[in-house]
Amino acid sequence: MTSQRIYLDYNATTPVDPRVLEIMLPYFTEVFGNAASNDHEFGLEAKRAVDKARAQVAALINASPNEIIFTSGATESDNIALLGVAEKYAGKGDHIITCVTEHKAVLDPCQRLEKLGKRVTYLPVDQYGLVDPDAVRRAITPRTILISIMAANNEIGTLAPLAEIGAIAREHGVLFHSDAAQAFGHVQVDVQAMHIDLLSISAHKVYGPKGIGALYRRRSNPRVLLEPIFYGGGHEKGIRSGTLNTPGIVGLGAAAALAQKEMAAEDMRFRAWTEAMLACLQAELGDVERNGHPTQRLPHTLNVSIPGVESRALIVQLPDVAIATGSACTSASVAPSHVIMALGYPLARAHGSVRISVGRNTADACIWLATGRIIAATNHLRTLAANREFSGVTA
Numbered sequence: 001m002t003s004q005r006i007y008l009d010y011n012a013t014t015p016v017d018p019r020v021l022e023i024m025l026p027y028f029t030e031v032f033g034n035a036a037s038n039d040h041e042f043g044l045e046a047k048r049a050v051d052k053a054r055a056q057v058a059a060l061i062n063a064s065p066n067e068i069i070f071t072s073g074a075t076e077s078d079n080i081a082l083l084g085v086a087e088k089y090a091g092k093g094d095h096i097i098t099c100v101t102e103h104k105a106v107l108d109p110c111q112r113l114e115k116l117g118k119r120v121t122y123l124p125v126d127q128y129g130l131v132d133p134d135a136v137r138r139a140i141t142p143r144t145i146l147i148s149i150m151a152a153n154n155e156i157g158t159l160a161p162l163a164e165i166g167a168i169a170r171e172h173g174v175l176f177h178s179d180a181a182q183a184f185g186h187v188q189v190d191v192q193a194m195h196i197d198l199l200s201i202s203a204h205k206v207y208g209p210k211g212i213g214a215l216y217r218r219r220s221n222p223r224v225l226l227e228p229i230f231y232g233g234g235h236e237k238g239i240r241s242g243t244l245n246t247p248g249i250v251g252l253g254a255a256a257a258l259a260q261k262e263m264a265a266e267d268m269r270f271r272a273w274t275e276a277m278l279a280c281l282q283a284e285l286g287d288v289e290r291n292g293h294p295t296q297r298l299p300h301t302l303n304v305s306i307p308g309v310e311s312r313a314l315i316v317q318l319p320d321v322a323i324a325t326g327s328a329c330t331s332a333s334v335a336p337s338h339v340i341m342a343l344g345y346p347l348a349r350a351h352g353s354v355r356i357s358v359g360r361n362t363a364d365a366c367i368w369l370a371t372g373r374i375i376a377a378t379n380h381l382r383t384l385a386a387n388r389e390f391s392g393v394t395a
């Protein structure tokens with residue numbers, strides 16, 4: 001008999017909300033026109049759907065619809081923001097500030113820019129994963145053109161002090177980009193209040209489809225210019241050429257509209273679950289440590305290290321509970337998480353870290369079933385280790 005599978009990896013991806021899917025479906029078959037074909041009604045009806053989605057995405061971040069550029073996801077948005085600013089503003093400067101706990105979608109383009117002769121400052125974080133806004137201020141030089149700090153960390157859920165960093169960027173006339181792949185639709189992101197000039201968005205982290213996302217690009221005060229990273233038909237104001245993915249865009253818009261309605265209630269529900277899970281793990285297993293900020297965090301994300309237990313070994317014991325070690329995108333590698341290492345803890349804590357993330361389809365019973373299974377698996381591993389020690393086997 002197989003046991004019930006429990007999905008607790010919503011930071012990696014979310015299922016498409018059935019309400020989102022229903023809205024998307026006609027755009028695969030009936031409303032199939034090319035949104036750039038303005039000569040007939042087929043194209044125009046697709047364009048109207050895209051315009052609606054543009055407004056829905058913009059509304060969630062307090063932007064204007066004409067500031068939304070549709071892309072294939074946050075990876076592409078990050079690349080356009082970093083590479084696009086670096087090239088367009090090369091005459092102004094060559095220095096970028098980011099931080100060590102960013103996702104690869106930011107770190108890798110930064111490394112590419114370094115190869116091209118740009119300079120990148122990678123700021124450290126404190127034990128909670130927070131970047132110090134004063135460190136950002138101190139890192140700015142007359143050659144700095146961009147600050148890129150993620151809104152929410154994908155492994156530990158820590159939320160960056162975006163408003164403070166944005167104010168510093170604005171004060172110094174430096175553009176501010178934030179990777180909001182994990183934050184969009186989960187916590188409030190306001191591009192005006194936070195002085196954000198570029199924001200990366202992904203649909204599949206917020207109950208929309210995979211392969212679609214957006215880049216918010218400020219159009220005034222200041223008007224942000226971007227060099228595209230590839231060229232073609234000049235779609236999306238010339239910044240992202242390629243026929244628009246109408247069903248995906250409609251799905252992203254619908255997901256944004258739903259998130260706007262449900263975010264507050266989900267915040268309370270998810271925060272209560274993750275806190276209760278942590279308390280239960282600590283009560284049953286001893287000194288389980290939380291990785292990340294206790295309050296300034298994504299409500300649905302809990303990252304813990306269980307002393308004496310390697311996360312890989314734990315996951316092998318839990319074939320029916322989907323939790324993650326490190327970030328999903330790098331989970332094929334066994335290197336310790338660069339995020340947990342950046343918090344300044346010993347290597348063992350990084351090797352012992354697991355990320356548990358709840359979501360819209362999680363039921364109360366799943367939380368307790370999964371917690372029970374994690375506790376049982378940990379006790380089993382600890383017994384094995386104790387027996388090995390007793391019999392003198394060390395390897």
Ligand SMILES: Cc1ncc(COP(=O)(O)O)c(C=O)c1O
Pocket residue numbers: 011012072073074075076103105150152153154179181182201202203204212213328329
């Ligand atoms: C913080 C962060 N940035 C970027 C990405 C990549 O997003 P996408 O899958 O939309 O390209 C992810 C996904 O794991 C992420 O968590």
